Amino acid sequence: MSDLVLKDIRKDFGSARAVDRINLTFRHGELTALLGPSGCGKTTLLRMIAGLEEPTRGQLLLGDTDITAQPAHKRKFGMVFQNFALFPHMRVIDNVAYSLAIEGMAKDARHKRALELLDLVQLADFGQRRIGELSGGQRQRVAIARALAQEPQVFLLDEPMSALDAKLREEMQVELRMLQQRLKITTIVVTHDQREAMTMADTIIVMSNGRAEQIGPPQDIYHRPANAFVADFIGRTNFVDGTVHSGSLRIGDQVFETNSTPNFADGSAVRVAIRPEMPSLDNTMPLSNRLTARITFVRNVGSTRDIHLDTPAGPMIVEYAIGENARDFAVGDQLDVHLPPSALHIFPAASTDRAA
């Protein structure tokens, strides 16, 4: 089977550029998440892959075939829409069998196939229901079954979980991922929810302002953000200002050890990103990489505690796991915080936290 390749794809709406110079390869059988804030161009990109929008520039290849000029109804990539777009005037079974009916498959045959698909999404008994009689989760399963009925080469989902409540969302993420792994179908999911992307994807593409900011497996994206935007958008991050002098990082007038040797000109200003769970507040900690701090607020969030600190480098939040030997913290306490070298991600100061 074949990979889906996007070559230098661009999309303009009037004078506004929605998608800019995207080069991507979606490998066969993998699940890729397009992750980004609203308006970053991820849905436009998905619609171009589906054939619902025409790229202003660039090429789409499915294996060796150029499909750039192929309209949506020829590509027949199954797609699950944000509000599912189930046809209210048809029963569940006819929704699922829609693509087969268009192909001209006989009624018995297509209903048989539709029932198999409904069985796949555990809705075998719901064929004769009306769409209005289904719950949100059931609707989503029907939408998935419907999109899979045509055995698409590529399976597209546009914010598939946004119409579901929080609890159901997590269940469906796992279920969808398991289904996708079973069917080994090339799948692209658009989402703004990083947990969703992390749960399901083999590869995450972080987008902002129509560009791909970083492409990689979920753990890479989280632990090795390519730039300040990704560091900020994925998970929680503390940002601290610093400078680089002769290859080492300085925050305030202190020198900090780092893992990656920063490749910056002498004296250039940098932004340092630190994940809240990385700093240490334990009683025993290395002598290096310390900052003095004062506790300004303590927030209990169940299994962890957020300790809000005031440091010479600025405010910082540290996530402290509550274990057996957990310390007690009180507002006003003075203490030291240790920043492990591996926790410090250094970016140029000009890069913004979050593209507007």
Added chain:
Amino acid sequence: MTRLHWSAMIFMGLAAIVLAMPIVVVSAAALNGGRTMLFPPEDPTLARFVEFFVSEPVWRTALYNSTVIALGSAAIAVLAAWPMAYWIWKRSDTGSKALAGLAAMPFALPPIVFGVGLGFMWAFTGGLGTIWAAILSHAALFVALPLVTISIGLQSVDRAHLDAAATMGATEGVTFRTIVLPQTLPYTASGFFFAMVLSFNEFIVMFFVSSSAFSTVTLQIFNSLRNGFTPTMAVAAITFITVSVVAFSLVARFGDLPRLMGADQTRD
């Protein structure tokens, strides 16, 4: 929902009474034994109903003509309104909008002017006094109604449904047949009923177009205005109000009447 103040309920009740009064009086007058419209009726009898529906050919033919013209013109109006509404919805270009504006003109302007013009037009083309001319004239007069209802219906179609159909292999034609048409059916039917009921009741345009060659029920009454009203005409009134109530009840049964009339659908 907020409960209405008692004074508001009284006001609505009064409005209902005034609105119903002429209709009730006319309905009762149909029972008159004599030839004059009296209320309360004298010598109550159902003889006028027999006259209207059975024994007097004038009324029978008129009712037949009314029915044929109403059904025919409403059907043509719906058929003509569909492409116009579809073009506006699909492309919303100035040309389509101008065409729709043109089609709405006869309904918006005084019917007597349109009637006079149609009279001239059919006289030139030789259609004056034929049922076909009457059907086409009413279709032109009332095409605005299905145009409005179908447009409202099309606006209610979720565009994601069209995209969904496309990703499942449907061409524009197939999408239209399998998604757009079935979903807008109640609105098409409403447009049909609106045009039909109004055509059934219309007589000014019909007067100029028929050129005394044939008559509809309301035209027959209009033509004998000078001789005064008779209880047989009141039977016609009962028939017509019944047709209206049934037609609009059907619209309400199969469609959303408040939304069709422009209510905000997000409420309730």
Added chain:
Amino acid sequence: MSSESIDIGLPKATEPASLAPILGKVARVVFRVLVVCFCLTPFLLVIAISLGEKIEGAAWVWGFEFTHYERFFAGADWPNSYSGIYLQKLWYSLYYALIAAPIAVVTAFPFTYFLTRLTRRAQTVWLIFLLSSLSLSEVFIVMGWDVLLSNRSGLPMVLRELGITDWMKATGWFDVAREWGLASPRDLKFKTSLFATVLTMSYLVWPYAVILLYPALSRLDNSTVEAARTMGAGPWAVMRTVILPTVRIPLIGTTLLLFVFLLGVYVSVTVFADPSQHTLAVSIYGSVRGSTLNAPFGAAQSVILLITAGLFLVLSQILVSYAEKRR
């Protein structure tokens, strides 16, 4: 735009590629021509014939003369003598509409407001009733009011039986009624009168008023009303400071549309108005098909009515677009 791309299929090798789109285009052009033919030609013909020449003996020929407009504005005998009789008819068209339209809107407004506060189900029932009344032919409505206002079985009889007529005679109100043309020497009499004409016309457009006001009032945001009430506004203050200002444009727009509608009313005027106070619509009917038979002059009067109606329609359109721009 981009969505167009969905429509354009790849050229299929198996079928003649170019025929179907051409046929579609031809059908589209034919359809547009037909719409123009049926909806525009009648109006153009009226305008063209209004410039035609009347020939003695009920016929007319094409021409280009303004004699019929001259006659409308100055009378048939102009320039020897002046007669404003047709201008007067136009005035009566405007006059009746000018009284009846605001009456309908003012009474329909509170009704519609209450209607939109009801449950969806109750609204549906009301709407069926209103639409049935709205679509009921003018001849039937006039028939009903004819009975209701007749001397033998209508309102005068009721008032007589209740003794109100005698009371009015005793208190002098009867003379006031006579002055207003609502009474004969012995009894109250409503046919023919301005009262009866305007009453029937208001009744005729009342359901239209409700239907036209309905969208604006049902979209009225209830939370703004509630906000005003929490700030101490009573029902009247709410009406004056919140509701009326938000629906001012629809109110005026509705009045204008009803006004245009009433310009063309025929039966109510012929039955309830005094012949000396008949309208342009009645006169057009007389010229085109009635006793006088002068098609070009009938057409000229139609053009005047058309222009008058058109002016008010354009006015309401400007109003609506102005309101949309401000939103």
